[in-house]
Amino acid sequence: MLSSEIREKFKKFFEKRGHKIIPSSSLIPADETVLLNSAGMQQFVKYFTGEKDILEDFGNRHLISMQKCFRTGDIEEIGDDTHNTFFEMFGNWSIGIDEKTGYFKEGAIKLALEFFVETMGLDKKKFCVTIFKGENEIPRDNESFEIWQKNGIPKERIREFGAKDNFWGPTALTGPCGPCSEIHYDRGEKFGCNAQNCGPNCEKCKRFVEIWNLVFMEYYKNADGSYKKLPQTNVDTGFGFERLTAIMQDKSSAYETDLFYPIIQKLEKISNKNYNDFKKEFRIICDHLKGSIFLIADGVEPSNIGRGYVLRRILRRAIGIAFRFGFSENWYQDLIKIFQDIYSEFYNEINNPKIKEIIKQEENKFLKTIENGLKEFEKIIANGIRYISLPTAIKNEKNISAESSFYLYQTYGFPVDFMKDLCAEKNIGFDEKGFKEEFKKHQDISRAGAEKKFGGLGKTADYKAVKLHTATHLLHWALREILGKTAQQMGSDITNERLRFDFAYPRKITKQGLEKIEDLVNNKIRQGLDVRKQETTYKKAIESGALGFFKNKYPEIVNVYTVGDFSKEICAGPHISNTAELGNFKILKEESSSAGVRRIKAILNEF
16 A cells, blocks of 8 residues: 555545544744654644634644654664654544543544554554553553453553553643553564563564554643643544554565655665665665755754754764765755655645755765864874773774764764764774763863853852852742742853853743742842852752752862852852842843753843
8 A cells, every 4th residue: 555545544534534634733843842843742732731722723623634743862763663753643633522522532542443444454453552551640541441452452462551651741841741552563473572471662672563652631741740630631643654654565664665665776776785785874864864854844954053953963974874885976866856756745845945955065064074084083093093992892803982983073073873884894893882971071061161160150250240140049049939940050151241041941931920030039139138158068058958950060068159048059159248239130031042941131230
């Protein structure tokens, strides 16, 4: 069955049963706290909570969509049979329902089985399902357990798992979520590990592939980690189109289906290499080029931060493989055309000529760094610069030291995968663990610099900067009092003109919220609170209630600054002696800094 047929059958099945088709939203989510759309439900979040009326906007509580998705957490998995960074999530929804207005668990389970078995012709005997076993304050999903049995799935093919596998959401730090029940498809013994208890979520093999996730949105996760019942119940289901296509076409992975294989065949001609000999490399090129096309089509451009960094990373990984394979200039143009032939009927935005231009620009930049970096790599090999032996267990081999690999990464922009492949070609080991340690060391140094001795300010600063630094303590505690205890410091930067404070928080703060924060800070300033310093051990500081969020960065002996009875934090200082010196606190701007992190910029004015 062609992928286009599967798409059409899905639409017709649910349309016939009263569902309305909703177009895919952009990969760039409306929620600023989320990096990229990673699930079909993200465009419906406000309807799950009841903040918006689904009938007012869509005229129907029952919806379906074929949503473009991108999951950055799967980048390292690309090359296996079941993972893609970019994929389409097909799903159906029943939003804001009760017994009279729609379906919940039983209806969702019946629809899933009917679509898979009666419409797609899959063998129900090959289904294993999972349910939520209960964890913390959320009880076991007994209802789903009974419904599956009532609909022909015997209890021996129903497995129970905890929140890691069978509790879905939220997509941000807070939001709607709930227990889920998944359908896994048994691909047969040839994919298995022969373990007696092999089944869904087996860590040893890929025999059982998850093909549909039925999420029952019953809860809302609060900022403090607790859960409350939503005022309404919702069904949110989703299955990966690529995985289902592989099963329907009896292929081991989506890369052998009509969604990818035309690209594979073209790559074989371009490279004069056989797919089966270079399966991982071919799959990475296919996946990453496809993901890049859709990211660029939705307005993302390569950069060193956020979404742009994701695009740059996957593009350079694909370009690096093409370089090693000796592909000719503009090797990707024919491949882009094939992807456009496959998808443009459904996503016209990928016909944008800017896609080729951006990929070309990024390739030119990367190839320049590769050219210079390769010369340095060869020097290291030839001269033994930054060159060490592997651990004794494999002492007969050699490897590039962690310092060398990080030097190539930092100076020449060599991706980790590119370096690993280069080392493999030279029969040289790559010290991945050591590289990660070097990377973390660099992060720690950078963070310490950004925090400027953990307070955003060096010890030598003028009076204006010292006042602003003290004001960050008041701001931090005001944020925690108004927004909740999860609003913790993530970074700060002080000049003699303004303060910048980054903190964990999942969404934009309302105008009223900002006014409350500003008023609370000014209230503490007007109270004329004394600022006291105490030197103590880190352990005693924490036990006394002082805040400190950079545990591994503090020395054994720390300074604790207390402002009246309002704030208490570990900090290197310096500070003013009384809040009355500060003047008037004014918030200039509140914005997103990164996923799940907000940023406030503020100043102090004279009274």
